Amino acid sequence: MALETSPEQPAPVRQIANAVAGWIDRLGAVWVEGQVAQVSRRPGVSTVFMTLRDGVADLSVTLTCSRTLFDGLNPPLVEGASVVVHAKPSYYPNRGTFSLYAREIRMVGLGELLARLERRRQLLAAEGLFASELKRPLPFLPGVVGLVTAPGSAAERDVLEVARRRWPAVRFRVVHAAMQGQRCAPEVIEAVERLDRDPEVDVVVVARGGGSVEDLLPFSDEGLVRAVHAVRTPVVSAIGHEPDSPLLDLVADWRAATPTDAAKRIVPDVTEERRGVAHARDRARRVLEHFLAREQAGLDALRSRPAMADPRHLLAVRGDEVAALRDRARRTLRHRLDRAADDVEHRRARAESLSPLATLRRGYAVLQTADGTVVTELDQVSVDEPVTVRVADGRVHATPTRLERLESDLTPDRDTDREPEETDG
Structure with missing residues (x-):
């Protein structure tokens, strides 16, 4: 029933909210289709909170379900998945929020595809293919860069132009392969393995522009992931744009956001390196000048000392000391001899006085x-x-x-x- 209100008899907010809650409650359970935009699992809470989004209308609504229902989904539910939900609409008058409580969740279309990719990612991660300790460092200045990309693609042009602009002497060995479709994964695998066998290639770049999830699906192929994991040459993944994340990004030694970013990563900037060399040279020169100045000051201080200015000064001082000691020794010996002579004379006089001859x-x-x-x-x-x-x-x-x-x-x-x-x- 419609509320009867007038300017003289308006309805309070709580009455309107309760009326809306009653109307929504009478709606009953409905089937809703949307895309999961966010999943939140709070520790210690038996309810899983999600955000269900309608991409066409740009509308989002809170979706809740029990943890048991969420954990029982196979494949697991991930963000970005498209789902059909059997849910009971609810309106909370105290907060004025609308939400759906899910009773059943079914993944459809792209959501099911993303779920399979997530399951594949978990299996490969469990085998250790994405372990960080397996990542190989990229060379500072590679002699030859291997590039796997589509012929005449914008990704190829970006990588070559940016890399040569940063380091004009860089050399490339380009191997063309299909970057989408059924032939993509086998051709990319063959190109990567061929470049890996080339002893001159120091790093391999797999580059492709952006695209839909279906276009980038070959770069999540299990065979390609295992082939990249098995090669000995460092691999840079430059697939799609920043939001795209195929499994190749996880197994590669370096993940570039775009092909341009990959070109900036594989070769240094010659201008920055020259600036760094000049700075290091200036710093080394200053350090050397400071060292020489300090050593020169120390040498000048040593040379200014009397011993170094006149080496005979020490000999003269020591000579004076020797002469003084010699005179002192003579005086002491003379004094002792005089005392001994006096003593002898005294003893002789006593002996003579006691001698019978004196008598x-x-x-x-x-x-x-x-x-x-x-x-x-x-x-x-x-x-x-x-x-x-x-x-x-x-x-x-x-x-x-x-x-x-x-x-x-x-x-x-x-x-x-x-x-x-x-x-x-």
Whole structure:
């Protein structure tokens, strides 16, 4: 039933939204055809969210389904697939959004084709054909570039012109092959293998312009993918434009967005390389000049030192040191000799003062008998018996004629009151 409203009795927004929800709910389940534009699987959520697009009307609507239904599709559902969906329309008044809840999904037309390609991609990836560690580096400056493309194509012209403009000396070995249709995959395989056998070819480029999914289908051929994986020469894939992604892009060593991009990748730009060489040369020159200036400054500093300016200066300084040490040694030796001489003189004087000869020089004498016995007592000498008197400078031979005994303090045991006794001889 239509709502009865007027300027005086307008309906609130929630009433309109609830009415729309009721009308849509009475529509029941419908079959809808469209293209899957986006798939969102949120962790921990049992619902899969998709965007269903109508390419003609440029209209999109949210499509939801259970995870069980989505995972059970064979082949798996991928973005870009065309589908027919049996869904229940729903309208959420609180948010004002329209969506479809899918009860059954069937892939048709191009969507089924994309699904088969996705299944093939998964199988080949599981075998390791797309592993990143298998990618070979492209040569910096290839001697010969192998090019596989259609005869007289825009892709061939773009690759040759851009590459020669960047590096005029580059050489190409072009092998023509069909770039679409049933003959495409076998001819491309044969061309790639022939260029791989050529020892002069350093890199192979497979180039084709853009096209529909059906036109690019041969470049997802399993035989072509395996052939590119088996060759030893690095392969650059330049198929289609940026959005296109055949399986050849995944197995190739380098994926170029366009043929022009491939030409820029396989050869360097001579202008940039010359600029780089000039910059490196200038930098090397500056480094060398800085090094030479630093070494020259160090050499000048060494030469400015007194030892280098006058090499004899060190010898003179050392000579002065040697002379000073020699004089010091002489003074020390002289001082020690003087001290030793004084010590010897002192010891000699002491020895002379203690010598019996010194006593004799003071007027004393030593009386000896004929047999050399020193006379210390009067009883040792007899009258008329020869004796020898030792004086400081010689001996006197005499014969005593009289003996006289003296009493002194040196003989305390004697009687000091006795008069000297004389003995006549």
